[in-house]
Amino acid sequence: MAGGVQRRQAEAGARYDVFHTDCAARDVVDHVTSRWGVWVLISLRSNDLRFYELRESIQGISEKMLAQTLRALVQDGLVWREVEPTTPPQVTYGLTEFGRDVGEPLTELFDRITRRLPPRP
Template structure:
């Protein structure tokens, strides 16, 4: 899929296209879960961490930094004691998360078919 922005063509299939890292941030396990977790509204770091079971503090921090750099997540530090930091989706992040949510829902709804396909594959003994 090609798009023109400021006379630059972006093509995710091209090796050097800058859209590749962003696509990786969005579609990677932790990025997609962070975007999905923030869809319902702003969350503090630890609230988001509790929502995304299994993510480490370090990985969540790295994920949020990458998504913030890509313009998908907004970080707002409150001048309180102790400091409070809220994370929310930007308009671009919201649009991205909505499209991602449709994919997540499809996968969840089709899991019985996926599990059956995995069972059949595993029964064949191929690797």
């Protein structure tokens, strides 16, 4: 089978082959389930946030990793980015409809886990 065959978008009703390494959908899944991708999507579930607000909401993430994660999620169409031409520029991020759709089960999973954990001392 030719390598490019797996990458093309399937005709109406057909699906991507997510188990193939060249599948575009697999890249999106990798970005969503990356160490920081999940936390970015969960952080943006309620509000649009500026870069520094996102960095403060996700403890332990470096500016570099946050920038890389956001770049991937924006490129995948899960997160939108708006730059206000001020000095310094103010950049705001939020979830697209696709991002809300993908983030909903992640939020549900997060909520289920936190409900089942014993209370913190």
